[in-house]
Amino acid sequence: MRAVFKLLRGFWHVLRGWVTIYFRFPQLTPQQREARVQAWAMQLLRIWGIDLEVRGKPVMVGPALLVCNHISWLDIVVIHATRHCRFVSKSELRSWPLLGTLATGAGTLYIERAQRKDAMRMVKDMAQSLRSGEVLAVFPEGTTGDGIGMLPFHSNLIQSAIEGDAPIQTLALQFVDTRTHNISMAARFVGDDTLLASIWSTLNASGLKAVVNFGELQMAQGRNRRAWAHDLHQDVLALKKNCAQTAL
Numbered sequence: 001m002r003a004v005f006k007l008l009r010g011f012w013h014v015l016r017g018w019v020t021i022y023f024r025f026p027q028l029t030p031q032q033r034e035a036r037v038q039a040w041a042m043q044l045l046r047i048w049g050i051d052l053e054v055r056g057k058p059v060m061v062g063p064a065l066l067v068c069n070h071i072s073w074l075d076i077v078v079i080h081a082t083r084h085c086r087f088v089s090k091s092e093l094r095s096w097p098l099l100g101t102l103a104t105g106a107g108t109l110y111i112e113r114a115q116r117k118d119a120m121r122m123v124k125d126m127a128q129s130l131r132s133g134e135v136l137a138v139f140p141e142g143t144t145g146d147g148i149g150m151l152p153f154h155s156n157l158i159q160s161a162i163e164g165d166a167p168i169q170t171l172a173l174q175f176v177d178t179r180t181h182n183i184s185m186a187a188r189f190v191g192d193d194t195l196l197a198s199i200w201s202t203l204n205a206s207g208l209k210a211v212v213n214f215g216e217l218q219m220a221q222g223r224n225r226r227a228w229a230h231d232l233h234q235d236v237l238a239l240k241k242n243c244a245q246t247a248l
Contacts, residue, residue, distance in 0.1 A: 003203040009047045010203075013040075014102065021105030034084035037106045041080035045210070048203060051178065055242065056171075056214030058083040063130040063166040064217065067158075067232050068173055069240060070139035071147045072187040073195060074202060075173055078210040080106065085137040086129065088122065088157060109136070123160045130164030140229060144190045147174060147183055150237060155229035162220050162228070170215035170232055172239030178207035213239040
């Protein structure tokens, strides 16, 4: 019953966010919209009983490209709760009921992953956004993992930071069980997991905490996108180990 209650409260919160985007966002400045998105994300975590621990310091102002490992649909909410940013996401998300509206309202950039040419367009759009001082975020693994290991990073979108002459900030995300101090699989969304099953597992979890560990800003310093992506992968791995140590 507790999970059902959290589900209903969460649905109401999502619906209120949808209404805010349609009727209030047109009257707000970009800064006010960003503040609303961050506050909304923090409130959803509270409603669902998910604690948030932030280590390190998220970048205060743009331009910057955030690079993070990917575990769950919940990652975006968790990162938005630490600071607002524009995510790059698969185009299918735009058509999802309610969630698509929320993602678009939060400034999501959409990419057609099945079309190679669209990656080139996205790099140009991202570079332009970075040059205008925005903070963007990508999951270079390209898909979710189990939270234990980490897939190699695709380097295509890293090119946007090179072209936009912008720094990258690495961050690592991990979900832990505060009772056992072990990595939690409750929020995972990988393989054959369905979105509804993942949400239900998350709502049934007790003592769930999201740990976000921010690294330092870094520039390309002559590295091409492949070399930089490799180094970023190593940096996120190191930050993930620190997240795991936090849980001990």
